[in-house]
Amino acid sequence: MPSNKAELAARLAATQPGDAVRGLFFKAVFSLIQQKAGLAALEQVRVGDLAKDYSDLRTYSVREFLNLLYVAADALEQDLGTEDAVYHACGESNVTRYSTGPGMLIFGIISRGDPQKLFSGAQMGYSAAVTYGTREYVTTGPKSGTLRVRRDMLPPAYHEGILTGALKVLGLKGTAKAHPQGIDRVDYDITWE
Incomplete structure (x- = not known):
């Protein structure tokens, strides 16, 4: 289709x-x-x-x-x-x-393998990759958080792939579930093991 x-x-x-x-x-x-x-x-x-x-x-x-x-x-x-x-x-x-190019600083030095640090730096990471939008991360538990993305018009499933892929880069398994608030506003609940 x-x-x-x-x-x-x-x-x-x-x-x-x-x-x-x-x-x-x-x-x-x-x-x-x-x-x-x-x-x-x-x-x-x-x-x-x-x-x-x-x-x-x-x-x-x-x-x-x-x-x-x-x-x-x-x-x-x-x-x-x-x-x-x-x-x-x-x-x-x-x-x-x-993560092996411009994002090496964020994945390797800033996050030090810690997803909370990685996602807390999401605005900096995205700003190195795109010229639009804002991202705010809120910790919701020891192995979970919510990334609030505003003025980003890419499909939510694309960002779910980025977020679960970021966990894989850190050697972790996890999920990211999109909760659309509008065409360019989405909250992503992220959890990992």
Whole structure:
């Protein structure tokens, strides 16, 4: 089933001029498409605005990235399942790539393997990756917390993938459950073992 283009239109409408994301996230999604669906599927995705060469540290329009996520959902649904499953996989692959590049400082030095420290630094981590939105973390227990994300128009399942992927990077198992408050406002309850 094709990705939800009405939802994409609503997410695109929530963007503002200057909202941008680092090129490494585009490249991670391209890599996931090629790995799971093959080179032919990637070539079908890499057309129009998405045909350019992306530099890891340069920023590109979040509108392009949103379009990429929805095209990726169409390209990967046969291999990964539902639209949300594809977004989750994209988020997880992106945080894995980020943690070994620009995010090394946050994952390695600041968090020191502690999820509470990692998620408390979410605003700093996201600010190194995107130019929009705010993130506030509240500890709710020894192995849980809530990340309040505002003015971020990416699909909630994508961020669930980022958050559970971040736990995996730390060597932990856990979950992140989205509680949408609006198209660009979501609270994520995070728990881990």
